[in-house]
Amino acid sequence: MYKNIKVIAFDADDTLWVNETYFREAEVKFAKLLSIYETENKIDQELFKTEIDNLKLYGYGVKGFMLSMIECALELSNYKINQKTLQQIIEIGKEMLEKPIELLNGVEEVLQKLSPKYKLIVATKGDLLDQERKLEKSGILKYFHHVEVMSEKKPKDYKRLIKHLDIKPKELLMIGNSLKSDVLPLLSVGASAIHVPFHTTWAHETVTEKEQNGAEYKTLSNIQEVLTLV
Incomplete structure (x- = not known):
């Protein structure tokens, strides 16, 4: 797949x-x-x-x-x-x-194992200064070739990112916790996406079954399961 x-x-x-x-x-x-x-x-x-x-x-x-x-x-x-x-x-x-950065279980293991085989990037929303600070404090910045802090995560934003990366949509896989921001927009532009839910979701990021419109994607219980798929 x-x-x-x-x-x-x-x-x-x-x-x-x-x-x-x-x-x-x-x-x-x-x-x-x-x-x-x-x-x-x-x-x-x-x-x-x-x-x-x-x-x-x-x-x-x-x-x-x-x-x-x-x-x-x-x-x-x-x-x-x-x-x-x-x-x-x-x-x-x-x-x-000023909160400390608390990596989720298995994150560094996944990055270590994937980085020799794939180009890894961060594609996130938020405040540029804050996200840069968190990446620096996280200790995992070394695994990423590129960091993209986006004002929005809509299909047009991902199309722009794909163009910047100089790849085809089918060559991009996105992994994230939000169906609204990290999964559905990717599928709509021809890329792939894997959903790894977090136990708490901001109400603004929730989607209805109608909004999902039968989209096909994999949902994993934790990020370590990504290693069984790629």
Whole structure:
């Protein structure tokens, strides 16, 4: 199935290392800070709505999330929130940026075994500075020929990447935790994709059966199973 593959691309967050868990923890802290103004469930809903509204301005990543938390806090408090609480919200974001990099089980083994046979790249969304920092701290940057930090992961973005790599779509295999970002767009442009779910998924990345439209792809329980396929 993967006999034509020359390049294997890996998503970064929640495919190579833990990420979404830290956002969930931050949301809990944020809801507790704002609990004098609204229920925690309502705060979660409003923060998510603010994040989605701001994606076109800030893109993905912790910094955009911080700005969305501040905006949401101002609105939920009717602009009465005190400066100390705003500082605490900023500290939540800084703590996220300073988190240690926790590689997922088997990641380095997979990269070690695949790197002699394939050109490995990172294809991820997020803030450029933050993703570069995480790669540097991860200790696995040495396995990758190229790092692509994308503002979006839509078919046109992958077509641009394929052109940049100077390969045919059928020569690219993408491995990632998001059906919406790492699997379905690849299949639509003629590339291959493997789904390795993470236990926590951001609501924005979920897809319906209708959106999957019968797409054929393999889902693995962990990244080490990739070695049985390629």
